[in-house]
Amino acid sequence: MAESFKAMLIEEVEGRPRARIADLTLADLPDNDVLVEISHSSLNYKDGLAITGKGRIARRLPMVAGIDLAGVVVESRAPEWAVGDRVLVNGWGLSETEWGAYSRFQRIKPRHLTALPEGFSPLEAMAIGTAGYTAALCVLALEDHGTLAGAGEAEFLVTGAAGGVGTVAISLLAARELRVVASTGRVSEEGFLKALGAARIVDRAGLSAPGKPLQPETWAGGIDSVGSHTLANLLAQTRYGGAVTACGLAGGADLPGTVMPHILRGVALLGVDSVMCPPERRARAWALLDRDLDRARLAALTRVAPMADLPHLAEEIVAGRIRGRTVIEIG
Structure with missing residues (x-):
C-alpha cells in the first residue's frame, strides 16, 4: 500500500473550518475494523457546504470530508467482511462525526458498510450516491x-x-x-x-x-x-x-x-432520513435502484471529476450551478 496518500482534510484555522488536500498515512486513520481502498466518491450539497465552510457540517476537527464511498476491502478484523469484498457507504455520519470518503484509504465501522450490488460498478454506485x-x-x-x-x-x-x-x-x-x-x-x-x-x-x-x-x-x-x-x-x-x-x-x-x-x-x-437509515431499508433502496434505474439515464446525468477539482466543484454545487450527479475519482 502507498506510504502516503491524498485526502480532503478539514481543519480549524483561526476559529473556522478550512478544507485542503493533504497527505495522510494509514497511521492517521481512525481505528475502525475494516480498511477500504476507495476508488470513487460523489459530490453532494452537504459536501459542498463542508468544503466551502458555508455550513458547519464537521462536528469535530480535523475531519476528512465526503459522505459517499465505493471501494474494496483490503484489511478486515470483522468476520462479516473479507478482503476483496466490494462495498459502499452512504451517510452514517461520514464527514460529520466519522472520517469520510475523500481519501484513498479509510477505516470504516463494519455496520456502516453495504455490499455493492452486483448490478452496479463503483462509478455507477457513486453516480447514484x-x-x-x-x-x-x-x-x-x-x-x-x-x-x-x-x-x-x-x-x-x-x-x-x-x-x-x-x-x-x-x-x-x-x-x-x-x-x-x-x-x-x-x-x-x-x-x-x-x-x-x-x-x-x-x-x-x-x-x-x-x-x-x-x-x-x-x-x-x-x-x-x-x-x-x-x-x-x-x-x-x-x-x-x-x-x-x-x-x-x-x-x-x-x-x-x-x-x-x-x-x-x-x-x-x-x-426521509438517509444518514442513519437502518441497514435493512438501505438494502431495499439499493434493490429498487438496481431494478428500476435506467443505466443510460444514469450515465446521462453523470460527470466524472478528479479529487483536485473538489474546491471549485464545492463552490459550484452550493451556488446551484451543478446539474445531475458528479462522481469524484479517488483511486
Missing part, C-alpha cells in the same frame, strides 16, 4: 404509504428537479410509468429533465413565494428537497389522501405552512 439513494428512499416511502398505487394520469411533483435527488427521483418515478412534473429554476434544463422522464416543467418561482394554506388539488404526491415555502405550497396543492416526502432544505429549514392540508385533506408529510 447519497442523493440517488435518498431519492430511492423517497420513492419507497411513497410506495409504502400507498400513494403510487392506482395513480393513473395524476401528476407527481419533484422539486429541486435538476439536482442530485431530483434527477434520480424523476427517473425512478418515470420507470413506473407515472406522470412526473419537474420544478426547477433552470428552464434551460427542460430538454435534459424531459429526457430523464419528466412530462413537463414548472418554474420554481411559483412555489417559492408564500401561498395560501389550501390551494387547488394538483398533485397526487411529491418529492421535495427544497423545504421552506416550496414544501408548504406543495403540501397545500396535494390532493386528498396524497403524500409528500421531505428530504432536504436547500431553500430553508423552516416550514411556513398550516395543518390545514393534513386535517382537511389527509395529506401526509413523510420525513
Whole structure:
C-alpha cells in the first residue's frame, strides 16, 4: 500500500473550518475494523457546504470530508467482511462525526458498510450516491404509504428537479410509468429533465413565494428537497389522501405552512432520513435502484471529476450551478 496518500482534510484555522488536500498515512486513520481502498466518491450539497465552510457540517476537527464511498476491502478484523469484498457507504455520519470518503484509504465501522450490488460498478454506485439513494428512499416511502398505487394520469411533483435527488427521483418515478412534473429554476434544463422522464416543467418561482394554506388539488404526491415555502405550497396543492416526502432544505429549514392540508385533506408529510437509515431499508433502496434505474439515464446525468477539482466543484454545487450527479475519482 502507498506510504502516503491524498485526502480532503478539514481543519480549524483561526476559529473556522478550512478544507485542503493533504497527505495522510494509514497511521492517521481512525481505528475502525475494516480498511477500504476507495476508488470513487460523489459530490453532494452537504459536501459542498463542508468544503466551502458555508455550513458547519464537521462536528469535530480535523475531519476528512465526503459522505459517499465505493471501494474494496483490503484489511478486515470483522468476520462479516473479507478482503476483496466490494462495498459502499452512504451517510452514517461520514464527514460529520466519522472520517469520510475523500481519501484513498479509510477505516470504516463494519455496520456502516453495504455490499455493492452486483448490478452496479463503483462509478455507477457513486453516480447514484447519497442523493440517488435518498431519492430511492423517497420513492419507497411513497410506495409504502400507498400513494403510487392506482395513480393513473395524476401528476407527481419533484422539486429541486435538476439536482442530485431530483434527477434520480424523476427517473425512478418515470420507470413506473407515472406522470412526473419537474420544478426547477433552470428552464434551460427542460430538454435534459424531459429526457430523464419528466412530462413537463414548472418554474420554481411559483412555489417559492408564500401561498395560501389550501390551494387547488394538483398533485397526487411529491418529492421535495427544497423545504421552506416550496414544501408548504406543495403540501397545500396535494390532493386528498396524497403524500409528500421531505428530504432536504436547500431553500430553508423552516416550514411556513398550516395543518390545514393534513386535517382537511389527509395529506401526509413523510420525513426521509438517509444518514442513519437502518441497514435493512438501505438494502431495499439499493434493490429498487438496481431494478428500476435506467443505466443510460444514469450515465446521462453523470460527470466524472478528479479529487483536485473538489474546491471549485464545492463552490459550484452550493451556488446551484451543478446539474445531475458528479462522481469524484479517488483511486
